[in-house]
Amino acid sequence: MGLFSKGRKNGSGCRLVSNRFMLTFPQGWVDRSIYRFDGPEADGIQHHITVNIEQDVAVSDLEKYAQRQIKALETELFGYLELKRGRLTLDNQMSAYELVYKWQPVKGREAYQRMVWVLQDDTGYALTATFSKKTWKMMADEIDHVIKSFTALVPTC
Template sequence: MSQSICQTADFSFEHPSDWIDRTMIVRSAPPNGSAVPPNVVIAYDQIPLGSDLDGYVQRQIADLERAMQGFLLELRRPIGFSGRNAVELLFVWTAAIGTMRQRQVYAALDDRRVVSVACTALGTDFAASEPMFDQLLSSFRWA
C-alpha cells in the first residue's frame, strides 16, 4: 500500500495515500467573559461521487437539523468566495449555554474536496462579532 506523509509545523506522520484529508483549523477570540468566545473552524471534507456542492450542503443541513436542538436555518444562498462558487448558510440552534448562531461558507475544490468555514458566536455576541467574521472571510485567499 502506498503511503503519504502529513507534515505540519509541529509534527509529521505517514498514512495510506488514499486517506481523505479532513484537516481542521480552529481559531478563537481571546476569552472575553463569554461562555463561548467568537471562533472560526475551517475544515476539509470530500464530496461523495455522484454528488455536487449543493447536494453536499443539503446533506449537511439535514445532519444539523437532526443533531442540533432548535435548529433554524435563516439563510442559504449562493455566493462568490475568493473567486470560487460557494454556498453560505446562517443558522441558530439552542445549546446548554443559550442560543448559538453560526455562519458557514462551503466551497468546492477541483478535486472533489470541499472547504467549509464556520464562524460561530453566542447569539447575543454574534452581531458584535460580524465585522471580525466579515474581515476574516474577505481576507481568505486560495493558494
C-alpha cells in the same frame, strides 16, 4: 495549513504539510483534518472558526453538497432555526454556499453559527463560525473577512 498530497512519484503514500509540522503516511491513509482557530471570548462565548476537510466527496454540485450537510443539521440540532441560506463568493472569486442558524446546545442557551461550504474537485471544506446574537453584531465584519479569505490549496506531490 494542512495539505494532503496523494502519492509521490512512485504513486504510494501521502504527505501532510502544515505550517508547523510534516508527516508522511503510507498508502491508504486519508486526511480528516479539523482545524480550530480561537478568537476572543465575549458574552460567555469562546469565538472560534473551524475548518473541516472531507476527501473524496461523491457530489460535484456545491449546492447539493451543502444541502446534504444542512439536512443533517436540521435533524440533529435541538432548537435549530435557519436564519439565512444561499450562495456566496469568496475574495478569490471561488463559489461557496452559506448557512446562518441558531440552535440550543443546552436548555436556555442559544448559539448562533455561520457555516460556509466550498468544493474543490473532490474535496469539501466546511467552515463554521460560532457566536452569540450580541457578539455577531460586534464581530460580523471580522468573521466575514476571515471566512471570505479562505483559499483551498491544490495538493502537490
